[in-house]
Amino acid sequence: NAGVTQTPKFQVLKTGQSMTLQCAQDMNHEYMSWYRQDPGMGLRLIHYSVGAGITDQGEVPNGYNVSRSTTEDFPLRLLSAAPSQTSVYFCASSYDRDDEAFFGQGTRLTVV
Amino acid sequence: AQSVTQPDIHITVSEGASLELRCNYSYGATPYLFWYVQSPGQGLQLLLKYFSGDTLVQGIKGFEAEFKRSQSSFNLRKPSVHWSDAAEYFCAVGLSGGYNKLIFGAGTRLAVHP
Numbered sequence: 001n002a003g004v005t006q007t008p009k010f011q012v013l014k015t016g017q018s019m020t021l022q023c024a025q026d027m028n029h030e031y032m033s034w035y036r037q038d039p040g041m042g043l044r045l046i047h048y049s050v051g052a053g054i055t056d057q058g059e060v061p062n063g064y065n066v067s068r069s070t071t072e073d074f075p076l077r078l079l080s081a082a083p084s085q086t087s088v089y090f091c092a093s094s095y096d097r098d099d100e101a102f103f104g105q106g107t108r109l110t111v112v
Numbered sequence: 113a114q115s116v117t118q119p120d121i122h123i124t125v126s127e128g129a130s131l132e133l134r135c136n137y138s139y140g141a142t143p144y145l146f147w148y149v150q151s152p153g154q155g156l157q158l159l160l161k162y163f164s165g166d167t168l169v170q171g172i173k174g175f176e177a178e179f180k181r182s183q184s185s186f187n188l189r190k191p192s193v194h195w196s197d198a199a200e201y202f203c204a205v206g207l208s209g210g211y212n213k214l215i216f217g218a219g220t221r222l223a224v225h226p
Contacts, residue, residue, distance in 0.1 A: 044216070097212045104155055
């Protein structure tokens with residue numbers, strides 16, 4: 001039981017490049033979310049999903065895409081990376097709305 | 113708009129001293145409230161939550177928090193701080209109820225002096 005696994009842990013991108021941040025959970029959780037953490041701003045919700053095939057936008061969705069084809073995986077895609085997307089990204093999952101959310105260890109992304 | 117305010121960016125306490133971290137929220141409906149802790153380079157760990165019922169909630173590691181609706185506050189307390197409590201603490205409110213969509217405060221970084 002690995003919990004919530006995020007890959008990679010660190011990534012450096014050039015402006016304009018695209019990439020996918022991976023998030024996988026092995027707990028059969030329906031709810032999954034992506035947050036970004038910036039100094040002095042706490043965590044902000046990017047996108048979330050309440051089950052396979054269902055996604056919705058959070059506070060700061062611009063520049064990011066998500067899809068949820070399986071219960072286990074919830075990848076976050078950066079279409080054209082910008083320096084403003086330099087951040088630490090966290091994925092979280094929970095079995096249900098009222099169950100505890102578990103967070104991954106984070107992906108530190110730098111866009112130069 | 114919904115928001116969470118943690119007025120203290122940094123707090124320093126001596127080991128063994130008591131601790132109170134402040135959290136105020138703005139949310140129209142009945143709030144689902146949380147406190148998380150983040151150690152350096154780590155993900156977030158849930159300390160405690162309030163959904164309904166008793167307004168004084170107990171969490172892990174000896175922490176407790178009190179929900180005060182009249183003050184829109186959910187302050188975190190610990191009677192005696194240990195050096196291992198040094199970390200960053202985040203207060204959050206669940207927008208749709210529960211853990212699904214969380215709005216976080218900016219965090220309070222706690223330093224503990226020996």
